[in-house]
Amino acid sequence: xxIFGNLFGGxxxxxxxxxxxxxxxxxxxxxxxxxIKSKSNSKAQFIFKHSTTCGISRMTLNxxxxxxxxxxxxxxFYFLDLHQNRNVSNLVSxxxxxxxxxxxxxxxxxxxxxxxxxxxAIADVKLEDYI
Numbered sequence: 246x247x248i249f250g251n252l253f254g255g256x257x258x259x260x261x262x263x264x265x266x267x268x269x270x271x272x273x274x275x276x277x278x279x280x281i282k283s284k285s286n287s288k289a290q291f292i293f294k295h296s297t298t299c300g301i302s303r304m305t306l307n308x309x310x311x312x313x314x315x316x317x318x319x320x321x322f323y324f325l326d327l328h329q330n331r332n333v334s335n336l337v338s339x340x341x342x343x344x345x346x347x348x349x350x351x352x353x354x355x356x357x358x359x360x361x362x363x364x365x366a367i368a369d370v371k372l373e374d375y376i
Contacts, residue, residue: 267313272323275336281323282340282356289320289375290353293367294334294346296327301364302348308368309350319376 272292281290293309296302327334327347338345341353346363352375353359362370 267310267322268317269322269324272325272333273330275333277323277333278336278340281321281353284321285353285356288318290323291320291372292323292325292337292349292351292353294325294327294337294349294351296347298328299347305348305364305367308365312368313372315372315376320372 281292284290293306295306325334325337334345337343337351341351341358343349343351343358343361348367349361349363350367350370351358351361352370352372354375360370360375
């Protein structure tokens with residue numbers, strides 16, 4: 246299951262966890278932000294900023310993944326580990342002019358953030374409304 250299986254509570258039993266159905270793309274490089282902006286012209290781009298040391302962030306991530314219903318071709322989902330990629334997180338705030346929060350979900354369409362939310366409000370976001 247790898248690093249994402251461990252992050253999302255994989256049980257190691259070989260069964261696919263419900264949370265693993267999100268086709269996460271690791272956001273680890275500042276250059277990916279231009280790619281996200283460009284790709285957002287043809288389909289929605291989601292960025293989930295997560296603090297691996299925060300219980301609230303873990304709970305929010307679990308709620309988000311449990312409620313996930315989109316098909317892989319409908320959007321791209323980027324996972325940003327804030328501790329390992331602080332420089333990328335800082336640039337996300339600068340490029341998209343959004344105050345940093347954690348956990349945080351940003352939805353990018355046509356090069357702009359069209360929605361962002363944080364903490365427990367993330368679980369209430371209707372992703373289908375942004376496809």
